[in-house]
Amino acid sequence: xxxxxxxxxxxxxxxxxxxxxxxxxxxxxxxxxxxxxxxxxxxxxxxxxxxxxxxxxxxxxxxxxxxxxxxxxxxxxxxxxxxxxxxxxxxxxxxxxxxxxxxxxxxxxxxxxxxxxxxxxxxxxxxxxxxxxxxxxxxxxxxxxxxxxxxxxxxxxxxxxxxxxxxxxxxxxxxxxxxxxxxxxxxxxxxxxxxxxxxxxxxxxxxxxxxxxxxxxxxxxxxxxxxxxxxxxxxxxxxxxxxxxxxxxxxxxxxxxxxxxxxxxxxxxxxxxxxx
Amino acid sequence: xxxxxxxxxxxxxxxxxxxxxxxxxxxxxxxxxxxxxxxxxxxxxxxxxxxxxxxxxxxxxxxxxxxxxxxxxxxxxxxxx
Numbered sequence: 001x002x003x004x005x006x007x008x009x010x011x012x013x014x015x016x017x018x019x020x021x022x023x024x025x026x027x028x029x030x031x032x033x034x035x036x037x038x039x040x041x042x043x044x045x046x047x048x049x050x051x052x053x054x055x056x057x058x059x060x061x062x063x064x065x066x067x068x069x070x071x072x073x074x075x076x077x078x079x080x081x082x083x084x085x086x087x088x089x090x091x092x093x094x095x096x097x098x099x100x101x102x103x104x105x106x107x108x109x110x111x112x113x114x115x116x117x118x119x120x121x122x123x124x125x126x127x128x129x130x131x132x133x134x135x136x137x138x139x140x141x142x143x144x145x146x147x148x149x150x151x152x153x154x155x156x157x158x159x160x161x162x163x164x165x166x167x168x169x170x171x172x173x174x175x176x177x178x179x180x181x182x183x184x185x186x187x188x189x190x191x192x193x194x195x196x197x198x199x200x201x202x203x204x205x206x207x208x209x210x211x212x213x214x215x216x217x218x219x220x221x222x223x224x225x226x227x228x229x230x231x232x233x234x235x236x237x238x239x240x241x242x243x244x245x246x247x248x249x250x251x252x253x254x255x256x257x258x259x260x261x262x263x264x265x266x267x268x269x270x271x272x273x274x275x276x
Numbered sequence: 277x278x279x280x281x282x283x284x285x286x287x288x289x290x291x292x293x294x295x296x297x298x299x300x301x302x303x304x305x306x307x308x309x310x311x312x313x314x315x316x317x318x319x320x321x322x323x324x325x326x327x328x329x330x331x332x333x334x335x336x337x338x339x340x341x342x343x344x345x346x347x348x349x350x351x352x353x354x355x356x357x
Contacts, residue, residue, distance in 0.1 A: 026323070055327045162326040170334040177342055259339055267346035276346050 049225075049240040051159045059164065060244040064223035067247070068208050070166075071254050075205050078258035082198075085270035098122045104132060126184055126274045140182035147175040155252045159241065165251025169204075172252065173259030185268055185275025194264060194272065197257040204254025208247050215243075282322060289315045302353050306344035313337040 024031035045057040059067050098107045098116050101123055109115060116122035125132075155168030180188040212223040220227030225243020226236040234242065267275040289312060296308035313336030320329035 053327075162330045164327070167327075167330045167334050170331075170339055174334070174338050174342075177339065181342075262343060263339075263346065266343055266350070269350045276342075276349055 048237065049244065050237050051241055051244060053159055053161065055162070056158050056164055056244060056248075060247050061225065061240060064212070064247070067251065068212065068223070071205055071208055071251050074258050075201050075254055078198075078201055078261045081262050081265050085265045087270045095127070097125045097127055099125050099132065124186065128274070136182050140178055144175050144179055147178070148172060151175065151252075151256075155248055156245070158248050159244065165248035166255055168248075169252035169255030170259055172256040173263075176256075176260045177263045180263065180267070181276055185264065185272065188275075189264065189272055192260060194261065197261045197264070200257035201254050201261060204250045204252070204257065207250030207253065211243060211246050211250070282319075285315055285319050285322070289319065300355055302348045302355055303345065305355075306341055306348060309344065310337050310341035313340070 024033075028034065041054050041058055041062065045051055045054045049057050049061050051057040051061070095111065096109045096115065098109060099105070099122065100107065101121055106125065107116070107122075151168045151171035153168075154163035154171060155165055158164035158168070176188060176192060179191075211225070211228075214231070215224050215227040216222050218227040218230070225240045225247075227239075228243050229236045229239040232239050232242050264272055264275075292308050292312040292315060296305050296312055299305050299308065313332055317329045317332040317337060320326075320332060
């Protein structure tokens with residue numbers, strides 16, 4: 001069976017390699033894409049939408065549908081992970097670990113034991129990761145705001161430099177994941193609950209689709225941001241630029257929330273109790 | 277760009293790709309997959325596709341590695357075959 005599998009893979013791989021010989025060379029000016037599509041974008045992206053970064057203009061404006069459904073796919077991935085993994089049955093663990101904060105002594109409370117109820121003196125800790133590491137916590141506390149600021153910069157500056165909603169959203173989500181890794185899952189869930197992340201993910205997709213719908217209502221075609229000019233009080237070209245920004249914010253919101261949601265569900269096997 | 281650099285990174289991409297699917301330890305496989313993503317990001321940056329490289333660095337090398345490690349942590353570290 002294994003030899004058959006290897007043979008099939010080799011056959012498909014060589015077929016792929018054989019087909020790539022038909023492709024135009026990398027950066028070939030005579031390639032069909034370089035002859036018909038690229039010149040239009042290169043010449044008109046700045047004029048049409050006032051966006052110096054052509055990739056952003058193509059992603060969010062010329063190919064707006066594509067990005068909208070990509071966002072919807074990411075949202076669907078988060079939703080699928082939720083439906084597959086999330087469990088709501090409150091099965092008590094056999095034992096729980098609590099750290100007495102002033103002394104650093106760890107108590108192991110067996111099933112049926114009395115749970116310490118003073119949160120200022122006792123904190124619950126994961127059974128897999130017990131050390132109270134001051135260096136990691138302090139470093140992450142210093143580094144997380146910088147990461148979040150950079151993520152917002154990436155989203156807002158996507159018009160002029162590489163980046164945009166997807167990258168910025170992922171970095172913003174990664175900062176929350178770093179918080180969850182450096183402290184524990186429960187404190188992160190307390191800061192940004194599952195309900196909030198689900199609402200934010202839906203809101204991101206809704207912002208994108210709603211912008212398109214608003215264009216439709218203002219008498220243009222779906223996702224033609226030029227129609228937003230009267231709402232944004234600017235010219236048609238600047239309206240397209242601003243429309244791209246609005247859409248990128250929606251993408252960033254959705255991607256961030258879905259990344260956090262995925263992490264919550266995967267790292268705790270759907271229980272949201274003890275994470276990585 | 278310097279073509280020697282291109283060849284070196286491409287070789288490393290292939291090595292880490294093959295290593296990621298042959299290694300028995302799944303935690304090692306996820307780390308190797310992160311290395312693969314990062315090398316692909318370098319390759320894209322060399323080819324001038326900076327936006328794609330940025331996406332690969334943040335999604336491929338960053339978040340997906342964490343998600344893989346989390347999945348390994350919740351399941352098993354040894355692969356069955």
